[in-house]
Amino acid sequence: MKKLFFSVAFIFLSCAWAEAITLEEALSDALAKNPAIKSAKFKYESVKAKVPQSMSLNDPWFTYKPDAEMDMREPAFEITQEIPFPTKLFSRGKVAESEAKGAYEEYLEKEKVVLAEVKTTYAELYLACKMIEVNKEVKELLGQAADSATKQYSVGKTGQSDALKAQVELAKVDGNLITWEQKKSSASAKLNYLLDYPQGNQISEAEVSRDAGLVKPLDELYVSAKESRSELRAMRHMIDKAKGSLNLAGQEYLPDFMVGYERMFDAGEDMWMVGATVPVWFFMKQNYGLKEMRADLAMAENEYKSAENMVMFEIKDFYSQMDADKKLKDLYETSLLPQADQSFKASLTAYESGQTDFLGLLDSERMLLETKMQYYEILVHLEIAIAELEKTVGIEVEKCKRKVLS
Secondary structure, eight states, X not given: OHHHHHHHHHHHHHHHHEEEXXXXXXXXXXXXXXXXXXXXXXXXXXXXXXXXXXXXXXXXXXXXXXXXXXXXXXXXXXXXXXXXXXXXXXXXXXHHHHHHHHHHXXXXXXXXXXXXXXXXXXXXXXXXXXXHHHHHHHHHHHHHHHHHHHHHHHTTXXXXXXXXXXXXXXXXXXXXXXXXXXXXXXXXXXXXXXXTOOTTOEEEEOXXXXXXXXXXXXXXXXXXXXXXXXXXXXXXXXXXXXXXXXXXXXXXXXXXXXXXXXXXXXXXXXXXXXXXXXXXXXTTTHHHHHHHHHHHHXXXXXXXXXXXXXXXXHXXXXXXXXXXXXXXXHHIIIIIHHHHHHHHHHHHHHHHTTSSOHHHHHHHHHHHHHHHHHHHHHHHHHHHHHHHHHHHHSSOOBSSOOOOOO
């Protein structure tokens, strides 16, 4: 009884964890739960907290001398405060602020990268679900063909080889089902990872719309990417940071100051002090500091140019992929799929009436299976291309968003 109880409980819990999820729900959960996004957000908050610190004075020094009472000429205690040249604190704040802005854009970029990965994985799950569905449909059709072959053999109209060939084809379809069940499980597990779900959770269904909206012209996407791509905006802030650091390096030739107060045991001899640094080692320190910052600025500018060129290339690449996939999708929907379906049905009718052999029937069955599988692969490739294009541009690229089916 205990074994029976635990078996029933296990089945119930397994079923309870199986669920269907829409793409909108997946994207919402990713934004709320994904650890990589949370980490990027906390990094931004950490860098942002450095801005007021960078503009603060160092803590003053307090020195107490208990032995000074033995010699009235020695101060009993001293207080000193270092004060940088006035423009340096402002410049340090600007550098830290540029770094914080860059960290914020990196946080937004991480969101977009994770969302694109969710869309891609969701499309892969959808493909696996559709491939399982197609193979089950073909298996049912093959079952009809196998029954027909068995009947033909029983009345002596054909040999036993037709029935055996049908069984071989059925076994191949069963092999396809095993493969796609595994891919479905892997895609579900990856979604669990991206959405921070328990790995015991099984996402059972996924559905995407086949109707894509109107996509903005390529020239508009180029302009939008320069304005909206978080990675490029982050790198522009890093250029600003490098410029600020170069400006700050130039200010290192200026002196810093020190203000101090000494309290004597003899109250009548209290003293104030003022000091300043003298940058006499500028030829070894400040000169090379300036050279270092110039190199950092040149590096940041060239890294930005390289990244911008890569973004422009990726936009062109994903745009051409998307355009080709849309044309192929229309071709399959209007021509290839209906023809493959009609061809198989005609072959099945012809075989049952003795007008064609079993090899002709199998060829039409394979064509139907391959055509349906290729169609769904194109459909998913289109979804992935759009997701990658949106990540690359930094905004939704469609003027009319696709509807996500639940």
